[in-house]
Amino acid sequence: MSSKANHETPSKKKLSNGQMFSYGLGSIVNNLLGGAIGFMSIVLNVGLGINPALVGTLQAIPRFTDALTDPIMGYISDKTRSRFGRRRPYIFIGAIGVGTIFALMWQLPAGHSEMFYFWFFLVGSIVFYMFYTVFATPWVALGYELTSDYHERTRLMAVMNFMGQFAWISLPWFYAIMENDRLFSNSVEGARTLAIIIGVFVAVLGIMPAIFCRESYVPPDVEKGAKKSVLAGIKENIAMFVKGLVITLKRVEFLKLCVGTFFLFNGIMLVGAFSSYITIFYVCGGDTDLGARYMGLFGTINTAATLGSIALVTWISSKLGKRRTFVLATAVTLVGSLLKWFCYDPLLPWKVLLPAPLMAVGMGGLFTLMGSMIADVCDLDELETGERREGMFGSIYWWMVKLGMALAFGLSGYLLNITGFEVDLGGAQSAATFEMMKMFDVLIPAVCAGISIYAVWKFKITEERSMEIRDELELRHAAARASKVTA
Amino acid sequence: MKLNIKNYLFALMLSVFIFNGCQDITDEYVGKKPENVKQVNITMVAKSSNNPVFLSAKIGAEAAAKDLTDKHSLLDLSISWRTPLEENPVEQAERIINAVQDGTDAIIVSCSDTDTLTKAINDAVASGIPVMTFDSDAPDSKRFSFYGPNDEKMGRTVFTELAALLNGKGKIAVLGGSLNAPNIKKRMIGVLAEAKNYPDIEIVEVVYHGETAETASAEVLRVNAEHPDLDGWAMVGGWPFFSDYLLNKLEPGKYKIVAVDALPVQLPYIEKGIVNAFLGQPTFRWGEIAVEKVIDKIFLGEEVKENYEMKLIKVTIDNLGGWSRQLRAWGYDGIPDKYILM
Structure with missing residues (x-):
């Protein structure tokens, strides 16, 4: 390693506690918004009697519009020039907008037809996802550019990931809160009130990054050319958007991170339900109470281990670098996944808890290191294109994550069918069904973790290379500032 | 906010306080019963x-x-x-x-x-x-x-399962229970009604008995001896298998047998291949x-x-392990570990 490796972050490049905390608050909002609709949608079926297939459609359609708007928002944010910056105005408006829409879309009036609720919620969801994009895409991009320091980026992402876990912890409680008959007369009323609370919470916390974070990158002013018609302006922007999209998608180092994330994250998501099924129906013989207790304990251990692993991964990363740390953390998850095979033991049910901490390490490392590594890719991209396009990179990365999640949820049902699982049989499934369920549960995440390791193994932006890029960019920025002063 | 050890421990402690606080609130407002319960x-x-x-x-x-x-x-x-x-x-x-x-x-x-x-x-x-x-x-x-259970439907299912095992032809006997038990009567109506759909299956004898393991076993052995070309048994109860008496008396695979109930004491008959399918009641x-x-x-x-x-649950050698674990979860004792691990 060169003398530049494992450098100490200079104090001028360190972010203040306030900035890190404010940015982390955005993570709570982002995760809360990402999961809340899914966790609350059960009310549409249970409370309002909407057909489950329609509820599924209600969840799917807005995600398609969301997939289209994410890169567009990334492009718009990257190209924005304002005295408040490229990201903060959108974060501010987006947070208030998304909080308001979220509160309103759950105010479902009583006594209407199924199709009324369908259209009411569909329109609400599409508008919600548009505002969600307005908030989330610039917020993600802001994280990539808050600091230019190799290790400080990882620390920022660690704080973001750590704080974001609190949203995931709270989400499973939503249904219990809405259904609680001491608080609400029915789940629909519960959803109305909960949505208002979440909406206010989101709006208040969501504006914090806009208020307290400072955009460190000052983009060059856009040269004013000859005046163009509106149509010509739109055409030019579309061409630039497509060009930017293509450049982003051709960035090999970025694609390695996308592949690494896609497989690790979705490999685990794809079989997420299998662990519950195997624990309840195989290990606990269909005893749902006992199975639920073990799953609850598994979740608690997993969450605690995720919080712990975020700190551990951040520390190891400062010693080994991001790529090696990612490979190490993912390898631990791979081992944890394989360990599951030996831990599904009906005679000793508590063994299902053993892989939980190992499974958490990879996930704890994933969103801590990936955000930091994408920020490094943005530096490389600027070096080669002269543009900073965190918005575009962030939106495509998260679009890929969301697409993968949608695919994983869709495919998991088919996988369960392939195993021959019949819900009426309860614990009395055939041995072949359980063997196949166990095989999917163990092998899919393990193989996906292996692919993820392979993809990231050849990631070329080492700490040393990152420092070289930064040095060159800072020279370039200094020269640009000097020429501006001269002009 | 930097993730050094001190800050991290502080954040972790804060998390614990928040969780504890949440737990207290949960206990206060959700966990405890109100006065007008x-x-x-x-x-x-x-x-x-x-x-x-x-x-x-x-x-x-x-x-x-x-x-x-x-x-x-x-x-x-x-x-x-x-x-x-x-x-x-x-x-x-x-x-x-x-x-x-x-x-x-x-x-x-x-x-x-x-x-x-x-x-x-x-x-x-x-x-x-x-x-x-x-x-x-x-x-x-x-x-x-x-x-x-729908007893008549149960009787039909017993016959249908047996007919499938016999590929729709052969000689069988039917084991009923007490003639006075209304549920057994209905099951027998179901068996005999379904039999009409299988002209190539001949019922050589319908046996009623006192609904004990001893009387049922004795009847099974008698009918087997009297009909050496017997292919199978349709049993609307599991009485012959409520003891281990027949475990060494019936040759595995010789008869196709479908019977109602799948209690722990009956399971060795599946393991040994003496009984092809039990219709278990949840x-x-x-x-x-x-x-x-x-x-x-x-x-x-x-x-x-x-x-x-x-709904009845069909128990065969394929799901013997799953059924055994299910029985254990339902509170039955004395299920061998070897079944639990199947």
């Missing part, structure tokens, strides 16, 4: 507390009571187990009368005898106590609902479903159907 007592009168199937039903009822109490903050549900040691309809009727006098809120009962229990049920209903039957019904009584659900329906009716005010059909 409704105490509901359901009396459970099964046929015999010596019979493990009813102990499993009891576990199901208690599990449902706990789940419902947890789910509804205004409900505190308890189960009173008032089941005679041995099957005795008169004693069942007395226990129903006593439960009404003691102020129970509802009764669930599996009837040992229809006539004796019909009167007791009607008297309880007349006193304002709703009654639901499970496993064994009193259809002419004023009970509001029944959860249990006895845990007798108690579980009955309690849920009572609460639907008397607490939630929901509409409850008159009949809820219990």
Whole structure:
């Protein structure tokens, strides 16, 4: 390693506690918004009697519009020039907008037809996802550019990931809160009130990054050319958007991170339900109470281990670098996944808890290191294109994550069918069904973790290379500032 | 906010405080029962507390009571187990009368005898106590609902499964139980009705007996000896396999056998390949479903159907392990580890 490796972050490049905390608050909002609709949608079926297939459609359609708007928002944010910056105005408006829409879309009036609720919620969801994009895409991009320091980026992402876990912890409680008959007369009323609370919470916390974070990158002013018609302006922007999209998608180092994330994250998501099924129906013989207790304990251990692993991964990363740390953390998850095979033991049910901490390490490392590594890719991209396009990179990365999640949820049902699982049989499934369920549960995440390791193994932006890029960019920025002063 | 050890420990401690705080709030507002909670007592009168199937039903009822109490903050549900040691309809009727006098809120009962229990049920209903039957019904009584098997359909299923094993042809015997038992009669009607759909299957003998393992085993061995070309058995009960007597008397694979019930004592017959399929009854659900329906009716005010059909679970060598684990979860004892691990 060169003398530049494992450098100490200079104090001028360190972010203040306030900035890190404010940015982390955005993570709570982002995760809360990402999961809340899914966790609350059960009310549409249970409370309002909407057909489950329609509820599924209600969840799917807005995600398609969301997939289209994410890169567009990334492009718009990257190209924005304002005295408040490229990201903060959108974060501010987006947070208030998304909080308001979220509160309103759950105010479902009583006594209407199924199709009324369908259209009411569909329109609400599409508008919600548009505002969600307005908030989330610039917020993600802001994280990539808050600091230019190799290790400080990882620390920022660690704080973001750590704080974001609190949203995931709270989400499973939503249904219990809405259904609680001491608080609400029915789940629909519960959803109305909960949505208002979440909406206010989101709006208040969501504006914090806009208020307290400072955009460190000052983009060059856009040269004013000859005046163009509106149509010509739109055409030019579309061409630039497509060009930017293509450049982003051709960035090999970025694609390695996308592949690494896609497989690790979705490999685990794809079989997420299998662990519950195997624990309840195989290990606990269909005893749902006992199975639920073990799953609850598994979740608690997993969450605690995720919080712990975020700190551990951040520390190891400062010693080994991001790529090696990612490979190490993912390898631990791979081992944890394989360990599951030996831990599904009906005679000793508590063994299902053993892989939980190992499974958490990879996930704890994933969103801590990936955000930091994408920020490094943005530096490389600027070096080669002269543009900073965190918005575009962030939106495509998260679009890929969301697409993968949608695919994983869709495919998991088919996988369960392939195993021959019949819900009426309860614990009395055939041995072949359980063997196949166990095989999917163990092998899919393990193989996906292996692919993820392979993809990231050849990631070329080492700490040393990152420092070289930064040095060159800072020279370039200094020269640009000097020429501006001269002009 | 930097993730050095000090800050990290602080963040972790803060997390613990938040979680504890949340737990306290949860306990305060969600976990504890309010003062206006409704105490509901359901009396459970099964046929015999010596019979493990009813102990499993009891576990199901208690599990449902706990789940419902947890789910509804205004409900505190308890189960009173008032089941005679041995099957005795008169004693069942007395226990129903006593439960009404003691102020129970509802009764669930599996009837040992229809006539004796019909009167007791009607008297309880007349006193304002709703009654639901499970496993064994009193259809002419004023009970509001029944959860249990459709016996005629069960008989048909026994025959259909056997016919599939025999590829639709062969000579078989049918094992009934007591001629006086109404549920057995219905099962036999089902078997014989379904047999008409299989002209190439000949029933060489229909056997009735005293519903004990000894009498049933003796009958099976007698018929086997008298019909050396016998291909299979359709049994509307599992009596011959309630002891291990036949384990070394029947040659594995020689006969295709389908029988009702799949209790732990019967499982070695599947393992050895003597019996091809048992049609198991989810006895845990007798108690579980009955309690849920009572609460639907008397607490939630929901509409409850008159009949809820219990689905049978086919148990073969393929799902012997799964069924064994399921039985263990339902409270049955004495299931060998080798089955649990299958």
